Amino acid sequence: MPIRFKINDVAVEAKPGEGLLDVARRNGFSIPSLCHLESVPAIGACRICLVEVRRGRRSKLTTSCNYEVLDGIEVSTDSPEIRRHRAMNLELLLARAPSSEAIRKLAAQYGVSQPRFGPIKYNPLPNCILCELCVRACTELGHHALTTVGRGDRKRIGLPFNKPADTCVGCGACASVCPTHCIPMTDTLTKRAIWGQKHDFVRCSECGAPVITKKHRDHAIATKGLPEDYYDVCQSCKQIATSQRFAAIVW
Amino acid sequence: MTAAKTIDPKRIDRVLARHPQGKPTALVNLLHDLQAEFRYLPELAMEKAASYLNVPNGQLFRVATFYESFHLKPRGKHIATVCTGTACHVRGAPKLTDHISREFEIPVGGTTKNMELTLETVNCVGACALGPLLILDGEYHGNMSPAKLDRTLKTIKRG
Structure with a gap:
């Protein structure tokens, strides 16, 4: 049985258990968010995806990413009140991440250019907003190499036992999902430096471009049952080879 | 280490x-x-x-x-916890921490080199009428003063 409800007075359908934000976006409604990815569990950390949900005579503001859809609810994704709360949350986030381009841009859309708060005293990873997207991505991928450490105003993103984790394969997922791009990762042609470790790259046997870290390759081949030579050639060289093969068949 | x-x-x-x-x-x-x-x-x-x-x-x-109750650094044989809640604070808790810090040469949260004593603070234990309060190894000592501290901590070896 699909769940039927309304977003901005438009009737929509969803499967039971779906998150409101995912359903809204699928139906073309735009709701801003910083810490949501469909592929990782939603925790409502950034609090930018606030919407108003009316259920019968009751109405409340809630984060849409981790709100499970219900029959008959009426959702509005934008109103002066919602915008006011998003603006407040963005002002707080901007105080944590004053030089983050993504947050500056979003805050500007809500009329916030300079936070009244901050600078915050403790943030060892500058611009980190503690949304834990990196931790969730790392956990979802099964590496468990990142965690939050401490709590309250001393909370930070860190490594288990504060030392480089041997389960880290250097995939870089944490750095690429980070909404403020605050996780330091430096790539050269041969090596990737991340979280206090240096990982060797597998180089493409055709063009020499870095393909994937060796540790990540070994992990992926072992866990996903890929052929041993899967990562020997980079994606674009593979595409060229495939197109040449097709060309040979066609002509 | x-x-x-x-x-x-x-x-x-x-x-x-x-x-x-x-x-x-x-x-x-x-x-x-x-x-x-x-x-x-x-x-x-x-x-x-x-x-x-x-x-x-x-x-x-x-x-x-x-959790505050888990400690990742080695702690001393004895734990001196000074209550720094509002009531204890106005009744002179800072004098107690200062005194222990000076006598045993450790900061708050620190442990003596001989691993005998660790000095900690707690925000309130609900015994405000007894303030300023020292808890030594789980035993409550009320109405503390620097002079009384010396007697209470007498048996703990310096170093």
Whole structure:
């Protein structure tokens, strides 16, 4: 049985258990968010995806990413009140991440250019907003190499036992999902430096471009049952080879 | 760090054996037991506990650093906890911490070199009428003063 409800007075359908934000976006409604990815569990950390949900005579503001859809609810994704709360949350986030381009841009859309708060005293990873997207991505991928450490105003993103984790394969997922791009990762042609470790790259046997870290390759081949030579050639060289093969068949 | 090196893995295993293997729900209880054994949580013990309970290292470390009651640094044989709640504060708790700090040459949160005493503070224990309050190894000493402190801490070796 699909769940039927309304977003901005438009009737929509969803499967039971779906998150409101995912359903809204699928139906073309735009709701801003910083810490949501469909592929990782939603925790409502950034609090930018606030919407108003009316259920019968009751109405409340809630984060849409981790709100499970219900029959008959009426959702509005934008109103002066919602915008006011998003603006407040963005002002707080901007105080944590004053030089983050993504947050500056979003805050500007809500009329916030300079936070009244901050600078915050403790943030060892500058611009980190503690949304834990990196931790969730790392956990979802099964590496468990990142965690939050401490709590309250001393909370930070860190490594288990504060030392480089041997389960880290250097995939870089944490750095690429980070909404403020605050996780330091430096790539050269041969090596990737991340979280206090240096990982060797597998180089493409055709063009020499870095393909994937060796540790990540070994992990992926072992866990996903890929052929041993899967990562020997980079994606674009593979595409060229495939197109040449097709060309040979066609002509 | 010398204390960490002398941790006997057998002592850890004995504590682990009292808990169900592979059950992540036993995590907090196990950490409490390990701390009762070593007075803090040695890294080796945490690593062993994580694999014993089938919990990722990161998740265990998240829990261990979240709760105030878990200590990741070696602590002294005796724990002097000074209440710094509002009532104790106005009745002179800062004088107590200053006095102990000076006498034993340790900061708040620090441990003497001979591992005899650790000085800690707590925000309030609800015994405001007794303030300023010192808790020495779980025993409450009310109406403390620097002079009374000297008598209470007399038996603890300096160094």
